[in-house]
Amino acid sequence: MEGQNVRLEQIKQEIKKVIVGKDKVIEQVIMAILAKGHILIEDIPGVGKTTLALALSKALQLDYRRMQFTPDVLPGDVVGFHIYTREGESQYHPGSVLCNLFLADEINRTSSKTQSALLEVMEEGRVTVDGVTRELPKPFIVIATQNPVGSVGTQLLPESQMDRFMVRLSMGYPDISSEIEMLKGRDEGNPLAQVQQVITRRELVALQQEVERVFIHDAVYEYIAHLIQKTRENQMILLGVSPRGTIALSKMAKAVAYWKNRGYVIPDDVSSVFETVAAHRMVLSPKARVNRITIQELAAQVLSSVTAPRLVFRS
Numbered sequence: 001m002e003g004q005n006v007r008l009e010q011i012k013q014e015i016k017k018v019i020v021g022k023d024k025v026i027e028q029v030i031m032a033i034l035a036k037g038h039i040l041i042e043d044i045p046g047v048g049k050t051t052l053a054l055a056l057s058k059a060l061q062l063d064y065r066r067m068q069f070t071p072d073v074l075p076g077d078v079v080g081f082h083i084y085t086r087e088g089e090s091q092y093h094p095g096s097v098l099c100n101l102f103l104a105d106e107i108n109r110t111s112s113k114t115q116s117a118l119l120e121v122m123e124e125g126r127v128t129v130d131g132v133t134r135e136l137p138k139p140f141i142v143i144a145t146q147n148p149v150g151s152v153g154t155q156l157l158p159e160s161q162m163d164r165f166m167v168r169l170s171m172g173y174p175d176i177s178s179e180i181e182m183l184k185g186r187d188e189g190n191p192l193a194q195v196q197q198v199i200t201r202r203e204l205v206a207l208q209q210e211v212e213r214v215f216i217h218d219a220v221y222e223y224i225a226h227l228i229q230k231t232r233e234n235q236m237i238l239l240g241v242s243p244r245g246t247i248a249l250s251k252m253a254k255a256v257a258y259w260k261n262r263g264y265v266i267p268d269d270v271s272s273v274f275e276t277v278a279a280h281r282m283v284l285s286p287k288a289r290v291n292r293i294t295i296q297e298l299a300a301q302v303l304s305s306v307t308a309p310r311l312v313f314r315s
Helices: 002-015 023-034 049-059 075-079 112-124 176-187 201-212 218-233 243-259 267-281 286-290 295-305
Strands: 039-042 064-068 080-084 090-094 101-105 126-129 132-135 141-146 167-169 237-239
Touching: 002 023, 002 049, 023 039, 023 049, 023 167, 023 201, 023 243, 023 267, 049 064, 049 101, 049 141, 075 080, 075 112, 075 126, 080 126, 112 126, 112 141, 167 267, 201 243, 218 243, 218 267, 218 295, 243 267, 267 295
Parallel strands: 039 141, 039 167, 064 101, 101 141
Antiparallel strands: 080 090, 126 132
């Protein structure tokens, strides 16, 4: 596993050629991909969300497609459609989603009908058009971006759509030193041209399979379950984390352990990604909104309310 850790670090270094000063975000994105998850990036325009996806596609040899989710985008644009030829034969025209890495840019600007077209694709890894089901290439990852709620032309994603994303991340503005470094890098041309391929698609699938085999002790499973249960019992949380979120948390914890060159999960792996996995799945109660309590504060409260198990691993 030690050799694989070197390769993961190489992937990170390639992404850092274009995304400066955001090491933690880069690591979490790579870990979500290792866990076979989809990624939601919520942030203001211009902080590098699209650039991040492009860099990943180059470093991981992924077939990449981007769609700008404007109000006039139709479900058929996403999943494809059938048309009839003059000979009366039905021909399938593939949608943009038939690729390895699909960037759904500004997903909360399009209609709910188009958003829902992604549901089966994200959950099942396949598309169904006119009763015909087609498998998507492997690996398949969706990176969706959305502007902060309240921006002109935006609308809230439904809970069912939010739940499909393994993690929600925010890149934020760079600090001064990172911004200066970014400017200097642009003087030498487009940094994306410098990003080199590190692994192939087949190798990425093999890494994902290795992550699945990371061991989780029963005590850690109980820790995960108790954390999730606390989100459902808290009076400040109207809607707690779903069972799908429970599975996502365990998968991300495995990816964290793998990233740290371990074949087993410890409680710190779980707590380090709990907010990233759980926050977008929780809905604040009216009482919490009135008292201006944030989801981040509640996530921290849940973490502090559950005692992490003490594990001893013997070789």
